[in-house]
Structure formats: C-alpha cells, structure tokens
Amino acid sequence: MNENIKKLRNNESECVKIARLSVEHFAKHKKVLSDYKVNNPQFLNSKAGVFVSIHKSNQLRGCIGTIQATKESIVEEIIANAISAANNDPRFYRVEYNELDELEYKVDILGGIEEVDDTTKLDVYRYGVIVSYLGRRALLLPNLEGINTVEEQLSIVCKKAGISVDSPYKLSRFEVVRYK
Numbered sequence: 055m056n057e058n059i060k061k062l063r064n065n066e067s068e069c070v071k072i073a074r075l076s077v078e079h080f081a082k083h084k085k086v087l088s089d090y091k092v093n094n095p096q097f098l099n100s101k102a103g104v105f106v107s108i109h110k111s112n113q114l115r116g117c118i119g120t121i122q123a124t125k126e127s128i129v130e131e132i133i134a135n136a137i138s139a140a141n142n143d144p145r146f147y148r149v150e151y152n153e154l155d156e157l158e159y160k161v162d163i164l165g166g167i168e169e170v171d172d173t174t175k176l177d178v179y180r181y182g183v184i185v186s187y188l189g190r191r192a193l194l195l196p197n198l199e200g201i202n203t204v205e206e207q208l209s210i211v212c213k214k215a216g217i218s219v220d221s222p223y224k225l226s227r228f229e230v231v232r233y234k
Contacts (some may be wrong), residue, residue, distance in 0.1 A: 055155040055156075056156075059155065059156065059157075059158070062158055063075040066159070066234065067161070067233040068092070068093055068094055068097070068233075069097065069128075069132055069161040069163070069233040069234060070159045070160065070161055070234060071095075072087075072090055072092075072129060072132045072133060072136070073106045073132050073133075073135075073158045073159045073160050073161050074131040074136075074147050074157070075087055075090060075134050076090075076132070076136040076137055076157075077108070077137065077139075077140040077149060077154070077157070077169070078154050080137045080140065080141070081140070081149060081154060082151065083152070085131060085192055086134075087133055090129070090133075096128070097128040097129045097132075098127050098128075098129055099127070100127065100128050101123035101125070101126070101127060101128065101131070102122075102123055102128055102131065102163050102164055102165075103119065103120045103122045103123060103131070103160040103163075103164035104119055104120060104128060104131040104132050104135050104161060104162065104163055104164065105117060105118070105119025105120075105135065105161070105164070105195060105215065105230075106118060106119065106132060106135040106136040106138075106139045106159065106160070106161055106162075107130075107139065107159070107160040107161075107162070107195075108136075108139050108140060108149065108157050108158070108159055108196065108227050109157070109158045109159075109160075110153060110156050110157055110158070111156070112115075112130075113122050113148065114145075114146075115146060115153075115157065116139035116141075116145075116146050116149065117138055117139055117143060118135050118138035118139040118142060118143055119139075119162070119164075119193075120135060121134050121164065121184065121193060122167075123163075128163060132161055136159070136161075136174065140165075154211070156176055159234075160232060160233065160234055161232070161233040162182075162195055162230040162231070163230060163231045163233070164182070164228050164229075164230055165228055165229040165230065165231070166228065166229075167184065167226050167227070167228045168226060168227060168228070169224065169225070169226050170225050170226065170227050171225075173204050173208065173225070174209070175227065176199055176204045176208075176225075176227055177196075177204075178188065178196060178197070178198075178202060178203060178204055178206070178207045178217065179196060179197045180196055180197075180229060181196050181206035181227040181228065182194055182195045182227065182228050182229070182230060183196075183208065183211050183225065183227060183228075184198040184209055184211070184225070184226040184227075184228070185208070185211050185212055185215050185217055185223045185224065185225055185226075186214070186215070186223060186224045186226075187217045187222070187223035187224065188217075188221075190215045190216050190217050191215055192211050192214035192215030192216075193214075194207055194210055194211040195230060196229070196230060197232070200210045208225075
C-alpha cells in the first residue's frame with residue numbers, strides 16, 4: 055500500500071470506512087458486511103440516496119448510487135452501493151482482490167431534490183443535476199473534477215441519459231454531503 059493510500063485510510067470518514075470495508079469484505083468472502091459497528095447514530099436512524107465512487111490511480115473505477123433511499127438506513131445504503139460500485143458498474147470490470155490496497159473511496163449522501171425551471175439556478179460546485187425526458191433519466195454529482203460550467207454539466211448528464219440537450223427535459227437539482 056502506498057503512503058498516500060495509508061494516509062487516506064488513517065483519515066477516512068466513517069462513511070468511507072463503511073464503503074471500503076464493505077468492498078473488501080465482499081471481495082474476500084463473497085458476502086455482504088453485516089456486523090459493522092456504527093459510531094454516528096444519524097447513519098443508522100436516517101434514510102437518503104447515496105452514491106459511492108471508487109477511484110484507482112486518480113481514475114474512476116466504479117460509481118453506483120441511489121437517487122432516493124432504497125434501504126432502511128444510510129449505512130445499509132452505503133454497503134449496498136459500495137458493493138455495486140465495485141461489482142456492477144457496467145463501465146468497468148469487477149474490482150479484484152489484488153486491487154483493494156490501491157482504491158480510494160468517496161461517499162455522497164444526497165439531500166432533497168428540487169425541480170428547477172432555469173439553469174441560472176444551477177451551480178456545478180454546489181448542485182448535482184438530474185435530467186429526465188420520455189422515460190430516460192440520469193444524474194450527475196456536483197463538484198466533479200474537469201466540470202467547470204453548467205453547460206458542461208448539462209451536456210454530460212444529457213449524454214448519460216441519451217437525451218438531446220435541446221429536448222424539453224425536466225431538470226432537478228440537489229446538494230450532497232461528500233465524505234472522503
């Protein structure tokens with residue numbers, strides 16, 4: 055394990071530790087982590103949509119999430135989405151056991167989603183966006199490296215959804231709490 059990863063592990067938030075341990079446990083035992091002791095009761099007593107992003111050598115290695123809660127707690131949402139990000143992101147092959155010491159994790163807990171009617175109400179650093187049109191929908195998290203304008207953000211999220219940027223899509227925004 056390199057020094058940068060060691061430093062990250064020593065300073066990781068509880069949410070990130072849950073995500074990392076979930077991926078490691080699943081990679082080693084092919085079972086879902088079920089006995090993690092949570093220090094922050096908010097993560098056990100609250101529900102929210104959660105995205106887990108995994109990076110390797112500063113490159114995305116997997117990212118899966120839920121727009122709204124699908125589990126009974128934030129902890130359960132993190133565990134399920136961490137395992138999915140490592141194993142089910144269709145853009146990547148599944149995370150292998152020998153990669154575990156090279157991976158970095160981020161956990162985004164989504165706030166409320168609100169529809170917006172004007173792109174001037176967006177801010178790429180503060181708000182993530184959701185577009186939907188004719189049964190297609192996609193989400194893009196806020197404050198992503200390399201995305202500096204609302205136009206870039208909308209272009210990417212529309213492409214993800216298979217929606218033309220000129221379509222009359224429904225636009226929503228949300229804030230996140232990002233844990234590293």
